[in-house]
Amino acid sequence: MTAATHRIPHPKKHRELNAVDTLVQLSFLVQGILQRRAAEYDLSITQTRLLGILRDRTPTMNDLAKHLVLDKSSITGLIDRAERRGIVVRVPSTADRRSVRVRLTDEGRSLVSRVLAQFDSDISTLLASLSPPERATLSSLVSRVLVADATEHGVDLFATSDKQN
Amino acid sequence: MTAATHRIPHPKKHRELNAVDTLVQLSFLVQGILQRRAAEYDLSITQTRLLGILRDRTPTMNDLAKHLVLDKSSITGLIDRAERRGIVVRVPSTADRRSVRVRLTDEGRSLVSRVLAQFDSDISTLLASLSPPERATLSSLVSRVLVADATEHGVDLFATSDKQN
DNA sequence: TATTGTTATACTCTATAACTATA
């Protein structure tokens, strides 16, 4: 990889971009789009991921730490700020009195729906230059990469988890 | 988009992933890989991007702010920390005595080479499940997305910029 | 003893506003 870590790459005229470079550049492009959009709602990427997780789960702090690959003390701060803002609440776990579950409030649910809908629209726009069959090809290739990685790391991409309490 | 903002997505069995979802997930995956790898060298993604830019440029603080899309005060801090660490130096600009150019030190150059080589290797590994022609297809489709976006925003992806002083 | 979560602390990253020094 030569210059894929910055948006305006190598000072060489019309060089061929390999799969590695394009993927890295794309990841910066996509993250930039998401980050700017989230910021319009006063959300960071991490907060948005958090809300996305909470849409169909009521995980413990520990579950969140695992999903987001963050230290549990980082989750404490993340939830503190989200709770202060009224988009999530801590609820005591009934089964284990040490643990705490985190739930979206109605306001949080509404917020995450709006943000993720915007994300969808933003990335769809980004892909507008590809034809539907091209998008399908892209999607299929990327899916294979995602599945291979998940398998590699022993993660079931489609698992239903976080059994209640 | 339903669940692409978190690594372990929707609790539905084997749902079809569309191009938007896969792209968003992929961007998180790639950024995670880069971030963890950079961290091994005590670098953030931003520091690594900075070093990547400096490999073939000696930009002013202002140039850096534009490339990284950050406020100039953020660049001050970024360069302060990098300079303290001995990987970059500030050099006075001869033409305009207000401005400052930033240059890699030998140590910085060596560091960025090692990190970017690792990035390359990491992302190559990620793509190992695709055949060479599939990688070429992926690369070509992603390139078109990148070029379309750059054109949309009036950026010449292949421009040579930052004329010295 | 081990696990869950919080607190104390420290550092990076980022922005806004006010400032200095040039131009």
Added chain:
DNA sequence: TATAGTTATAGAGTATAACAATA
């Protein structure tokens, strides 16, 4: 006046280590 950069300040995000409560 306008631009280049720094400083002061504030807040988010992150981690490590020590701690309390519970298992």
